[in-house]
Amino acid sequence: MNPTYLRIDLVRQLRDGMYISFVIGLPVVMYVLFGTAFGAGSEAVGRGDTRFYVMTAMAAYGASIGATAIAASAAMEMLQGWGRQLALTPLRPPGFVATKVVVALTVSAVGALAVTVVGAATGAHASPPWVWPVTFLVTWLGSSLFALYGLVIAQLFHSETAIGVASASLVVWAFFGNLFVPLSGTVQQIARWTPMYGYAGLARWPQMQGVSPTGDFTDPMWALVLNWVAWAVIFAGLAVWATRRGRARQ
Amino acid sequence: MDVVSSSAPTLSLRGVRKVYPTSPAPVVAVDRIDLEVGAGEIVAVLGPNGAGKTTTLDMVLGLIAPTEGTVEVLGGTPESAARGGRVSAVLQSGGLLRDLTVGETVQAMAALHRAESRVESVMARAGVTELAKRKVRACSGGEQQRLRFALALLPDPQMLVLDEPTAGMDVGARRSFWETMHEETREGRTVLFATHYLEEAQSFAPRTVLIDRGRILADGPTAELRALVGDRSVVATVPGAEDGALDRLRAVPGVREVHREGDRVTVNGTSSDDVARLLLTQMGGHDLEIAAPTLESAFLTLTGEGEAR
Numbered sequence: 322m323n324p325t326y327l328r329i330d331l332v333r334q335l336r337d338g339m340y341i342s343f344v345i346g347l348p349v350v351m352y353v354l355f356g357t358a359f360g361a362g363s364e365a366v367g368r369g370d371t372r373f374y375v376m377t378a379m380a381a382y383g384a385s386i387g388a389t390a391i392a393a394s395a396a397m398e399m400l401q402g403w404g405r406q407l408a409l410t411p412l413r414p415p416g417f418v419a420t421k422v423v424v425a426l427t428v429s430a431v432g433a434l435a436v437t438v439v440g441a442a443t444g445a446h447a448s449p450p451w452v453w454p455v456t457f458l459v460t461w462l463g464s465s466l467f468a469l470y471g472l473v474i475a476q477l478f479h480s481e482t483a484i485g486v487a488s489a490s491l492v493v494w495a496f497f498g499n500l501f502v503p504l505s506g507t508v509q510q511i512a513r514w515t516p517m518y519g520y521a522g523l524a525r526w527p528q529m530q531g532v533s534p535t536g537d538f539t540d541p542m543w544a545l546v547l548n549w550v551a552w553a554v555i556f557a558g559l560a561v562w563a564t565r566r567g568r569a570r571q
Numbered sequence: 572m573d574v575v576s577s578s579a580p581t582l583s584l585r586g587v588r589k590v591y592p593t594s595p596a597p598v599v600a601v602d603r604i605d606l607e608v609g610a611g612e613i614v615a616v617l618g619p620n621g622a623g624k625t626t627t628l629d630m631v632l633g634l635i636a637p638t639e640g641t642v643e644v645l646g647g648t649p650e651s652a653a654r655g656g657r658v659s660a661v662l663q664s665g666g667l668l669r670d671l672t673v674g675e676t677v678q679a680m681a682a683l684h685r686a687e688s689r690v691e692s693v694m695a696r697a698g699v700t701e702l703a704k705r706k707v708r709a710c711s712g713g714e715q716q717r718l719r720f721a722l723a724l725l726p727d728p729q730m731l732v733l734d735e736p737t738a739g740m741d742v743g744a745r746r747s748f749w750e751t752m753h754e755e756t757r758e759g760r761t762v763l764f765a766t767h768y769l770e771e772a773q774s775f776a777p778r779t780v781l782i783d784r785g786r787i788l789a790d791g792p793t794a795e796l797r798a799l800v801g802d803r804s805v806v807a808t809v810p811g812a813e814d815g816a817l818d819r820l821r822a823v824p825g826v827r828e829v830h831r832e833g834d835r836v837t838v839n840g841t842s843s844d845d846v847a848r849l850l851l852t853q854m855g856g857h858d859l860e861i862a863a864p865t866l867e868s869a870f871l872t873l874t875g876e877g878e879a880r
Contacts, residue, residue, distance in 0.1 A: 337670065409634075
């Protein structure tokens with residue numbers, strides 16, 4: 322990874338208003354709608370309240386969109402032939418992937434932080450206080466999985482449709498990840514194998530310790546960690562493979 | 572260093588084939604090409620679209636691997652030569668991020684090549700210093716090509732590979748691009764460039780490799796190649812031209828083909844002066860035009876010869 326290259330790429334993303342409005346605006350609005358306006362609020366759940374629960378879910382969604390959107394911009398780079406240009410430099414595919422993950426992590430930190438700040442301002446509650454920073458850190462760092470996911474989709478589709486495919490499919494994973502409505506029964510059994518399930522469960526761990534909001538089942542931590550790690554390995558492998566493949570085309 | 576570079580070729584392709592496994596039938600983009608280029612040579616790869624020029628250059632740069640055969644660049648693999656910056660390229664397709672500025676683009680690539688100290692001089696030489704703050708998307712085709720050229724100069728390469736570097740440029744931009752190139756080759760760089768303009772090969776490359784359908788049709792001094800495809804076409808209006816007149820034209824040595832549409836007579840061949848004289852002085856021809864050989868006619872001539880052998 323090259324620090325100058327990383328800085329220039331990061332500045333380029335942060336001055337693009339579109340990503341920022343989706344990464345910050347959408348999750349914040351959804352939190353305000355579901356977390357406060359529709360009455361969800363101060364009922365105690367785990368180490369916090371319903372508002373904190375919704376805040377974590379939306380922070381996770383924003384962080385994931387940030388990670389995925391940045392990765393989708395990698396699709397445009399490939400489409401514009403930038404990958405061929407990079408192939409003529411000492412930067413290797415793993416270095417390209419690592420650079421993009423760092424850029425995506427920075428943007429997703431902005432997304433998670435925005436919802437967290439709005440949550441704090443609207444009275445989301447959790448105690449003891451360490452639940453706040455730990456929840457934020459897990460939400461933020463865990464979203465790196467979706468930078469890899471976005472890269473895979475981007476490199477496979479190799480065109481502007483990648484952005485649509487990546488963000489549309491993210492809504493599906495977020496549903497199965499328990500971010501929008503609490504799942505139960507067969508749907509929940511299927512959901513455990515999907516990529517956002519482990520991430521969402523871990524982001525909520527400080528508050529919920531794996532207990533579902535309805536209280537009818539509990540996920541052990543090892544299962545959530547295993548889900549995240551397994552999907553990270555799969556996405557990372559696919560991303561490196563697809564980057565190599567992308568260089569040979571056009 | 573000198574001993575090495577004079578004994579080993581800068582570039583060597585041996586029996587190189589590239590087959591793309593497309594359906595229904597695989598496409599043979601490059602079909603057994605042998606090519607050697609020595610240090611300091613300037614070689615044009617001339618051919619129509621789809622001849623295999625880009626595929627060949629991509630293999631020289633290590634961007635794609637040949638299906639068969641070997642490619643050796645500066646005594647090593649194409650990949651290591653390109654990554655090490657000993658070979659660099661002006662690529663035909665894209666290769667730029669549209670929302671970066673020109674200056675940021677050069678800095679980013681300079682950082683990857685560890686060539687930060689060369690940024691200023693390279694931008695000046697490629698003529699993009701005044702464009703430093705402009706977004707790439709706001710640059711004209713010629714300006715973007717100058718930027719690509721600046722990127723190619725960054726690693727101070729021994730060999731430059733240019734894939735149709737002037738495509739999409741207007742005449743003025745094209746001329747000034749080649750003037751800049753002339754400056755760079757005085758330093759003894761090897762240059763391999765693809766083009767489909769016969770004129771660019773003629774004015775810039777002492778040696779031309781003519782390729783079509785993945786094969787080398789001719790490889791030699793550009794002047795000889797030009798003589799080889801010396802066909803010109805003479806067109807004139809000859810009122811009341813009848814078959815006897817056409818036979819007189821066919822009898823002129825060097826004439827290959829004569830045909831007529833109404834009063835308009837077209838004569839193809841090498842002896843354009845004799846044909847023109849005959850048409851104007853003895854056959855009452857007027858509105859005479861002589862056209863230089865086009866690449867198309869060059870290929871027709873060469874592929875025709877190839878089939879006859």
